[in-house]
Structures are given as structure tokens and as C-alpha cells.
Amino acid sequence: MNDLGVAIFGAGRAGNAHARAISQTAGARLIAVFDADAERAAAFAEDHGCQAFTSSDEVLRRDDVALVMVALPNFLHERATVDAASAGKHIFLEKPMADTVEECDRMLDAVGRAGVQLLVAHSQRYFGSTIRAREIVQGGELGQPVFATDTWYKNFGLEGRLPWFLDRATGGGMWLMNGAHMLDRTCWVLDSEVASIRAWIGSPFHQLSADDANLAFVQLRNGLHASIVHAGYRSRGVEKCEVEITCTDGMLIFDSYSNRLAIERDGAYSPIEVQRVDPFTEELKNLVGAINGTETLRVSAAWGRHIVEVLLAAEESSRTGSEVTIKSNVRAGARALGG
Numbered sequence: 537m538n539d540l541g542v543a544i545f546g547a548g549r550a551g552n553a554h555a556r557a558i559s560q561t562a563g564a565r566l567i568a569v570f571d572a573d574a575e576r577a578a579a580f581a582e583d584h585g586c587q588a589f590t591s592s593d594e595v596l597r598r599d600d601v602a603l604v605m606v607a608l609p610n611f612l613h614e615r616a617t618v619d620a621a622s623a624g625k626h627i628f629l630e631k632p633m634a635d636t637v638e639e640c641d642r643m644l645d646a647v648g649r650a651g652v653q654l655l656v657a658h659s660q661r662y663f664g665s666t667i668r669a670r671e672i673v674q675g676g677e678l679g680q681p682v683f684a685t686d687t688w689y690k691n692f693g694l695e696g697r698l699p700w701f702l703d704r705a706t707g708g709g710m711w712l713m714n715g716a717h718m719l720d721r722t723c724w725v726l727d728s729e730v731a732s733i734r735a736w737i738g739s740p741f742h743q744l745s746a747d748d749a750n751l752a753f754v755q756l757r758n759g760l761h762a763s764i765v766h767a768g769y770r771s772r773g774v775e776k777c778e779v780e781i782t783c784t785d786g787m788l789i790f791d792s793y794s795n796r797l798a799i800e801r802d803g804a805y806s807p808i809e810v811q812r813v814d815p816f817t818e819e820l821k822n823l824v825g826a827i828n829g830t831e832t833l834r835v836s837a838a839w840g841r842h843i844v845e846v847l848l849a850a851e852e853s854s855r856t857g858s859e860v861t862i863k864s865n866v867r868a869g870a871r872a873l874g875g
């Protein structure tokens with residue numbers, strides 16, 4: 537079977553990670569990169585051995601490109617996905633799926649009409665520690681899960697951020713970037729969708745229109761609860777990224793990035809060894825398998841839409857001071873209002 541030709545849209549942090557993943561994935565070959573910034577595109581092409589383009593249309597006209605990996609700023613996700621689907625290309629799309637649920641709906645329609653595969657890349661559930669944490673929690677050895685606390689503190693990294701990330705109007709900020717990850721991993725390990733959310737989202741460290749800190753109280757549809765706490769501090773603070781699950785007969789803690797997983801024994805955490813895997817390679821392999829008909833996607837596009845709805849509901853809650861109810865119900869097959 538011929539290798540699947542891949543084009544990456546966006547020569548930034550995520551785009552570079554995906555180029556490395558392609559080089560590790562049998563059956564996939566990087567052909568092209570598209571970026572509006574010609575210098576960034578050229579440097580990327582040089583680093584990863586592909587052709588550089590500043591026009592997405594030129595890339596989409598190529599017959600040797602079968603898969604487009606969209607790693608562009610969030611406000612460009614809809615257009616890139618609809619254009620790629622209309623050109624008959626399969627799509628790997630960075631999270632969050634889009635900036636609004638209406639955009640998600642138009643993307644789902646375009647993908648459905650074209651009959652192509654779309655993976656919304658919620659990468660957290662491709663980490664070894666997240667997968668094992670879910671197995672343990674759902675396996676029942678710690679009793680029934682009660683609640684989760686998901687905490688992520690890191691330096692915002694202002695100097696390395698491009699302008700789109702500093703402006704909420706272009707989908708910038710930590711809530712959309714990392715809130716998407718935190719909601720996804722916590723919901724997945726607790727095996728539920730979100731029923732409602734109450735949140736505070738602000739920018740106390742940098743005073744930007746995009747946020748750099750947030751705190752959310754999440755009620756899940758299965759009756760469990762979670763807190764999601766994130767700080768993208770400016771200069772001083774500790775690095776922390778961990779999810780702690782409290783169960784009726786014990787506790788568990790995991791950190792996807794450091795591959796740490798531990799369960800409570802005799803009042804202290806005892807580590808469990810987990811094989812380290814590269815989540816970017818794992819998710820690409822999953823999509824290639826789905827395209828070849830040998831695997832099903834681990835993340836549905838309807839889930840990507842659900843997360844967008846929850847992210848926006850949290851922002852509404854922060855503005856109004858009220859809890860916001862989530863309408864989409866992925867398991868019931870309803871992606872829109874009450875449907």
C-alpha cells in the first residue's frame with residue numbers, strides 16, 4: 537500500500553510536533569507545509585524535509601496529499617477543515633475543534649458530505665498514564681470514583697507566544713488551549729460528559745483579552761464532579777500538571793506529560809510503572825488506521841463539539857456569575873439543542 541501523503545497547516549509548536557510524529561509513523565509521509573508566514577514555512581520545510589507553501593489552495597489541489605493536519609490558530613480551524621473536506625482530504629484537527637458550536641456544525645456537515653475522516657486531536661487520552669488511570673478507575677479496584685481535581689500550573693511563556701494567542705478574538709488564551717485538555721482527560725477518566733459548569737476565567741497575570749488563569753466547577757452527567765484549575769503565571773510559580781481522582785476505596789494521581797501514575801497504599805502514593813508513548817504518534821496512527829479501515833477513531837467529532845460547548849459555557853458562566861447547563865448529549869447522539 538502506498539504511503540499516505542500528509543500536509544501540515546501551521547508551522548508552529550503543534551505543527552512541528554506533528555511533523556516529528558509523521559516521521560515515526562509507518563504508512564505516512566510528509567509532503568507539504570502551509571503557513572501564511574513564508575519564513576516560518578521555509579524553515580519548517582528545511583527542518584522536516586517537505587515543500588513550503590503560503591497558499592492552502594495550492595496544497596489542497598495536490599493529488600499526492602490525502603491527509604491535512606490542521607495546527608493553525610483556533611479561529612482558522614473551521615475554514616481549513618471545510619476547505620480540506622471539500623477537496624476530499626482526510627483531516628487531523630487540533631483541539632479545540634473551533635471557536636463556536638455553529639462553526640463545529642458547519643465542519644461536521646462538510647466532513648459528512650465529503651465522507652472523509654476527521655480526528656479532533658484531544659491528545660491527552662493517547663498518553664499511557666491517562667489510559668492506565670482510566671482502566672484503574674473504571675475497573676473498580678479503588679471502589680467508586682467520587683470526584684476529580686485537575687490542576688495545571690505553568691509559565692504562560694509570553695515571549696514565545698504569537699499575537700493570535702494573546703487575543704481572545706482569535707481563540708487565544710489558556711482556557712481554550714489547556715482547558716480543552718483538562719476537560720477531555722478528566723471527563724474521559726471519569727467516563728462522562730459534562731452536564732453543567734460554573735467558572736471564573738481571567739487574566740490577572742498579564743491583563744490580556746485572552747485569559748491566563750481559570751477555575752471551574754464541573755458537574756458531570758453521571759453525577760460525579762470535578763474541579764479544573766489552571767494558572768499560566770508570568771514569572772514566579774511552580775510547575776504542576778496532575779489529575780487526582782478520589783474514590784470510595786482509595787485515590788489515584790496521574791500526570792500525562794511526565795508519565796507519572798500512582799495509587800494510594802497505606803496513606804501514601806505508590807508509583808505504578810507505565811510504558812511511555814508519544815501521544816502525537818499514537819493519535820496519528822489511530823487516524824491512519826481509521827482511514828485504512830482497520831481502527832475506529834478514539835475521539836469522535838461530536839466529542840470535539842461537546843468540549844467547545846463546555847469551554848464557551850464556562851466563559852458565559854464567568855461573565856454572568858451563573859452556572860450554565862450543557863445542551864449537547866454525545867452519548868444520546870444529539871449534537872444540537874435538545875435534538
Ligand SMILES: NC(=O)c1ccc[n+]([C@@H]2O[C@H](COP(=O)([O-])OP(=O)(O)OC[C@H]3O[C@@H](n4cnc5c(N)ncnc54)[C@H](O)[C@@H]3O)[C@@H](O)[C@H]2O)c1
Nearest residue numbers: 546547548549550571572573607608610630631632659698
Ligand atoms: N495537542 C496539543 O498538545 C497542542 C499543543 C499546542 C498547540 N495545540 C493546538 O494547535 C493549534 C496551534 O497552536 P500552536 O501553539 O502550534 O500555535 P503557534 O502560534 O505556535 O503556531 C501557529 C502557526 O500558524 C501560523 N498562522 C497564523 N495565522 C495564519 C494564517 N492566517 N494562515 C496560515 N498560517 C497562519 C503562524 O505563522 C504559526 O506558524 C491550536 O489550535 C492549539 O490549541 C495543541
